[in-house]
Amino acid sequence: MPRSGRFSLGRSAAVAGRVLAQIRRDRRTLGMLFAMPAVVMLIFGFALGGQVSNVPILVENQDAGYAASFGATGAALNVGSHVLASLQTDSAVSVTTGSFASGKLGVDSGTYFAAVLIPSNFSQVAFMQVQGRNASAAIQLYIDGTKPSVAANVLSALQGAVQNSSRVKGLSLVQQYAYGGKFSGLDVSLPSVIAFVLTFLVLLISLLTVSRETTSGTLPRLYTTPLTAIERLVGYTLSLLVVGIMMVVVVLAVGIGLFGAVVRGDPLLLFGAAVLYALSQVLLAVFLSNFARNEFQAVQLAPLIALPSMALSGMLVPVFSLPAWIQPISKVVPMYYANQLFEGIMLKGYGVGMMAYDLLVVVVIAVLFLALAMTTVKDRMDA
């Protein structure tokens, strides 16, 4: 027997054995122990494994071609068609053809990432360049500047296509950025950082708060009072909504006040959208806490939700660049809509009209979580 004053590895082993036995008995923790790293690794692996690809762009080829020197043989040169064909075979972009004007509108509404206009004299200028004559033509590019890395990829694809098609100088690119210009790295990352912080912290704090009721042993008394399960659930939601609003205030104050985040849209709409999203996360937490038996289990649920959300919501890689089979999953991740909302309001200056769909989806998500919470909340110890 080791003397009590000395360090005893045996006693430490007893503690370790006891902790492991507790974990072994806690099947949910055990499940998460294996499932969580596997799920997170899989999701991040798929999300980050590929390069930026399938960026939706619209191209209008106005190039009339140039037939002057090939008139006798009937052959005509159309460099614009070659550029278009080259872009269509490039997996970096997903090309739709149409009018440049509609493409610009599509960029403004988020349908396309860029709109490209190949001018009518494009082939003529290319031909004159070959002949050593002085001429110039410019491809117009209207591009979303809110994702600099994606913009760089589109630019590179376009430059490659032009290079492959003409191999002449004097064909330039005129870039115009949508939403009022280029953004700094901080500007473009802050909307999704705000979405992530609200996802993770509102969930974590809400889960901890609600699960404390379970561990404090007060539920057996509450079950015997006139308080109904739904009243209890609404009470949690109201109090946590206050917590959520406080967190939104802090997150926005730091983001805008300290980091000078760009807010091109209505700050009140931004605040409202953030509070609405925080409410959806509170309701998710209230729903999930119906299944957590202790605070430890509750704490594990927050990263289990937040980390895949980070990978799937477009925070790290644009959703259109994720593998095709993952993209539908992204559309059911609440944080995807938070990203859309915060990016739309902050960077693109969207108003309620443009954000109506995303706001509505967040409302639907909140109602869904409320319904799930209401149908799973217990009003008895054995319910």
Place this chain on the structure above:
Amino acid sequence: MIECENLVKEFKEGNIRAVDGLTLSIRKGEIYALIGANGSGKTTTVNMMTGALAPTSGRVSVLGVEMPHGKRLVSGRIGVAPQEYSLYPDLTLEQNAGFFAKLYGMDSKRFRSRFEELNEILRLRGREHSLVSNLSGGMKRRASIECALLHEPEVVFFDEATVGIDPVLRAFLWDYFRSLRSNGLTILLTSHVMDEAGKADRIGLVRAGKLVDEGDPAALMARHNVSSIEDVFLKLSGKELTDA
């Protein structure tokens, strides 16, 4: 007032039959003590009576209402002090009591007068603003009783409510319980302290989820020809180890 008929409760986890065909009837204005060893099914029985658990089979009704289906109809007329303190340790005594008073729909004036009255009776005056976590075990127990009595219920359930309370205060509490009974209150309490149960009007002895005998203390002792309730219990349990 409280009726149980062939009450059974099984828990899937551990394959336990905690209550096994228990039948009893408690009258209005009676102090009834359910006694038995730890794990004999007392708390499970109380939880079914208060609607916190649903029976696997059998019936239980309180104030004429079947539980747990009708618990919303009677929950404002019953008070419960669970075996655990069931209080919020990070709130003060007053905050805890105020919270439960609101659940029972008490207005602040009624709460204030009731709270002061019970603080006096339960010797909690001066501790109103103490965090429950800072109260002694006995004080927590009294605070739990206070929260069960605030709304002047017609039936109260005290699950091991007097454990950890010093003998002087316990004697005082029993006097208080008797005064409540004379005002028509029905009290069901559980205890594994046999001599304490002897102060009840009637006793029900529970073993392995079954009611093995019942009656007023004197009649029970006479029937088993012993001089204490503890002896009755030991006789009925065959002096075997009491932990089920």
